[in-house]
């Protein structure tokens with residue numbers, strides 16, 4: 001357990017975002033909550049129970065380890081879908097436990113069929129179609145083969161979905177590529193239907209697509225970043241707001257990242273502070289030592305640039321971010337005590353450090369900053 005820092009997860013902010021998503025998707029589109037990357041850094045063990053309590057019942061993860069975490073955190077009423085990595089031997093576990101998974105090649109379907117036959121239970125699979133991202137995805141020329149395989153083994157497989165993923169729906173620069181992908185997906189779907197395969201759910205949309213390309217919502221949308229209170233990009237936020245009646249951001253950040261003052265020191269004029277000579281004290285100053293560093297995901301590029309909140313005031317980072325510590329300037333903040341709360345991301349008094357403002361300095365997008373927050377920082381759910 002790490003005691004120098006903790007993360008707070010706001011239940012009311014999460015529920016605000018889930019209500020927004022529910023409205024965005026409407027009654028015809030199911031919501032799959034994407035919680036890969038430890039629920040984008042928020043902690044699977046917190047997010048799953050909170051969301052189930054809200055009524056969410058479908059979770060998408062990247063691999064079998066993540067699926068197991070959801071399995072353990074869940075009340076047992078939810079569907080889990082693995083979108084990516086799955087070792088052949090993990091496929092048996094998935095089938096046994098009704099965990100659904102995406103298949104993007106014939107090999108995985110064959111392996112699934114073998115295990116399904118062995119344990120006499122249907123594999124629940126989603127076929128991912130290659131439509132232009134050129135990452136995972138079944139080549140469309142292989143559709144007839146996979147159809148035959150499925151038709152010949154109907155007792156061992158259930159086609160839960162046919163899906164694809166867009167190569168950058170969050171930027172208008174990719175408009176034609178996305179549109180081409182939509183077309184390719186529709187033609188693949190038709191091909192599958194012609195050979196008698198009708199998926200339970202057609203699903204292609206991520207957060208950006210659900211906002212920017214409403215037709216892609218279909219039967220289910222796989223939504224990640226919106227849940228955590230962020231638009232995928234500023235562009236998508238502007239696009240959303242320009243179509244809405246207000247210009248107020250409907251999403252709320254659910255994460256607050258905090259630490260504490262660990263030490264204080266007075267610096268004489270003319271001294272360098274911290275490693276090397278990147279910070280020179282032009283005058284006498286007071287600094288506070290905060291036990292947070294790049295080993296806890298606090299980017300080294302915030303050296304001499306980032307800021308934190310102490311006593312409701314901004315305190316600038318002095319010198320380089322160390323592995324486990326930063327030094328901040330508290331010269332103009334009165335009465336700072338050891339143990340005082342330090343906010344790295346979030347509100348304190350009248351000021352706020354947003355994830356975006358924080359990552360502007362480092363060129364890390366929200367996605368990367370959040371998921372890099374180490375798993376062992378304690379997460380605490382607050383109202």
Ligand SMILES: *Cc1c(COP(=O)(O)O)cnc(C)c1O
Nearest residue numbers: 034165206207222223224225232
């Ligand atoms: C991560 C992911 C999503 C969710 O993306 P967001 O932009 O966070 O909504 C959807 N589909 C797939 C395949 C993903 O990997």
